[in-house]
Amino acid sequence: MHERAGTPAQSQDLIDVDSLLGDYYDRVPDPQIAEQRVVFGTSGHRGSAADTAFNEAHIVATTAAIVEYRASQGTDGPLFLGIDTHALSGPAMETAIEVLAAAEIDTRVDARGGFTPTPAVSRAILVANGAASPTGLRTSGAGLADGIVVTPSHNPPRDGGFKYNPPHGGPAGSDATSWIAARANEILTGGAWKHVKRVPYERAKRATCVQPYDFMAAYVAELPSVLNLDAIRDGGVRIGADPLGGAAVEYWGAIAEEHRLDLTVVNPNVDPRWSFMTLDWDGKIRMDCSSPYAMASLRTLMDGGDAPYDIATGNDADADRHGIVTRDGSLMNPNHYLAAAISYLHGGARPQWPADARIGKTLVSSSLIERVAKSLGKQVEEVPVGFKWFVPGLLSGDVTFGGEESAGASFLTHDGRVWTTDKDGLIMCLLASEMLGTTGKTPSQIHAGLVEDQGQSWYARLDATATKAQKETLKNLSPKQVRATELAGQEITGKLTEAPGNGAAIGGLKVTTADAWFAARPSGTEDVYKIYAESFVSAEHLEQVKDAATKVVSEALDN
Template sequence: MNARAGQQAQESDLIDVPALIAAYYALVPDVTNPDQKVAFGTSGHRGSSLDSAFNETHILAITQAIVEYRASQGITGPLFIGKDTHALSRPAETTALEVLEANGVRALVDEFDDFVPTPALSHAIISYNRAGHDDQADGIVITPSHNPPRDGGFKYNPPHGGPADSDATSWIANRANELIANENRDVKAAEPSGVETYDYRGEYVADLATIIDFDAIKKSGIRIGADPLGGASVHYWQLIADTYGIDLTVVNPVVDPAWGFMTLDWDGKIRMDPSSPSAMASVLSHKDDFDILTGNDADADRHGIVTPDGGLMNPNHFLAVAIQYLYTHRPQWSEDAAIGKTLVSSTMIDRVAESLGRRLWEVPVGFKWFVSGLIDGSVAFGGEESAGASFLRRDGTAWTTDKDGIILALLASEIVAVTGKTPSQLYAELTEKFGAPVYERVDAVATKAQKAALGKITGAAITATELAGEPILARLSEAPGNGAAVGGVKVVTDNAWFAARPSGTEDVYKIYAESFRGTEHLRQVQAEAKLIVDAALAG
């Protein structure tokens, strides 16, 4: 923990916004340098213009590659495009529109030149494609999510509305790097003229009644606080309050591309992570002013839930409560609809699923794995340990196929209104029934070669038979739900587990671990996990 974690950002912590934008246009990347080439992670291409990792050159090439990809897939409908509040998002949107215009792609920007949350764009794609048009729409979300203010991000969402799969992103990234290597000679760009618009905010907010019980919230009279953390949902919350007549206060409506109002995250950086107590410190100061208080990150695909009795909830805790509530308060949902979780999410979810008699669908890290299940209704809820989730409408049809921090925040209010208990109180009830797990993620140093080896490791490479005094029951390198490669390994016992995965951005590997036998046992699991993984990599 940085000594200033949780403290107000100072002038010296802030980015120079004009310099950041100037670098976007001035610096030209060298794609022979791995740190400067186009690379799509689980949520698109991210980087900073100051590092020659997110520049006009990149966006010209990526957009041209998307144009060519969608043509190869027969996608001829409109392309929905939206940006968040990061400083690099607007220039990237302008660049993308130049390429889309020159290639004859019908692009739809926000009607009010507003910011567009990731879930609002996913909702727009799904709504268009559900309406029975002869063509299909797709979209681009310009956001690095909760990343620091110096970063930019660029993500492609195909016609299913969710994050593109690795086949699509690999093709797009490879083609973009080819274009850059050829000095973007094959990129078409022209000044946008007469760009069409779409009311993302109005359409999304008007449709929220199909997924959230606002009548119950309004009748209860509960006091709700919503902090957009300076992100894209900033103008959505007031419209939600006005549309549904609920007692909701926008705690901080300020938009500042330097995020000078934020408190510093655990490592001393400004990061809009609504699941981090340090980043949410200023929000937490208001916890006693409301019956429920929530936060979102910069593109509103993540949620943070604050209760007066429990403070900021661990994301795993709220996921478990949300699942318990939804599957007992959505009578129109199919009895066969599964509960989706990533394999590094809490085993508390497994125990809740078993108690509900529901099938658990455990997949690798990345929300893209939930897309097909949410589309066809075979999965009613999909959630990640990093505070990202979405679920079906009340009638059992798809809402979004990307993470939606707004509906998870609103669900917290519905839960309080309907049950008369906070999500923290409901989680305490779950621990009385199923035990109280202790969960943590730590990092271990690894070389690039070790990270590459870990990404390809198989369960058979784990030779240990015990973990922290318990017999090992499973060594997983493929997810139980869909058989997809984990990109690492998960080791399971009766009362604990750990998972190890290489970081995509740093020379470390991540160890996720959980124990139902307390903190001391968790420490033992973590220590042995590193030894087990190191032995497997050495062997």
């Protein structure tokens, strides 16, 4: 824990934007160096231009690879292109458009020349492919759309990110990302990227194949199909929405105006240095709306009896994550909010949803979700970390709700159709106000009721820095490395390296008992590893579980 965690950023914490943009164009990666290759994690390729990990060459090569990949798949419809507010996103978008225009790809860019949340891109892809039509979503045939989102999500300001969403609208699976990354690295080798056909940006943006698309108008207008906005308005719920300097900055004002909500944009500022942020746990600026340190300003605003809002919300830079702060000034643990949301949605708020559909959760989300689902008579589909695992179920309507421990989720429309197949922090934030407007209870009060019924759990996530070699070691943890038969005084009931819901590798290890569990895995987005742990016994018992988990990880890294 950094000594200044939760305190306002100071001048020495801020990036030099001009230097970073210079690095984007000046530094040329060597694909023989592992850290400079194109690597897709759980949500695209990420890195910093200052580390020669996210540079012009990377984007030229990756875009060219995507052009080839979509052709190989027969994807010949429009490609929707969105960006967030990171400093590197603008240059990367321009580079991508140069390549796309030269390849004569039908590319749709924001009509307002602004920023585009990830869920708005996902929704645009799905609508173009028929999700809102009477005949329903198409998954094959000519004219299918796909998309690119230029974002490193909640990562620090120095980072850039580039992810591909195929026609299903969600994060690309490993079959696609492996192919794209391998081809991109081939194009990087020997400077071949310099020979990729491009059109100068000023000419490319005027090309007939590059057309404007009003992402915001389309997304905002369709919100009543997935949310009960009347309940928010009629209930007089006062909302404070903080986009944390991200892509949702204009969306919140548009939502308030079009749907006549009592909603104030708490902080409308956009600054690629994020100078208005408070520092995260490790002293970095990180737009993690699930972090009490990054959300310190909003928590302070809501702390006390005279809080100006009933519900305050935060989003990360591309608005695919959510943070919920209630009137007592507390930031809800993402697991608590997921459980409360599931209880509310399946407790009568969505009567048209299919009765036999499942609830999706990741392997490292709270077991409270499983207890709530059982009480509702619902089955849970437990999958590895990564929202891509929820895509098939959301598309078919067999999964009504998919949620991740890291504060990312989406759910079906009122009539049981797919809304987005990528995380949607906007609807999850608005759902908190719907819950209050409908029930008179905040999500934290609903969670308190669940604790009374299902028992209290203590949950923790530990983050620590790790080298790429250490991350690879943790990714390949084996049940054999846990020799104990007990965990914190309870018999071990499972040592998992595959997710029960789909049998996919979890990229780490999960150990369970009747009342506790821990999981260890490397991050797919940053050079850190994560330990998750939960106990339904006590806070002291949780500490014992964490100690046991830390020992397993330490022994693995020492060997």
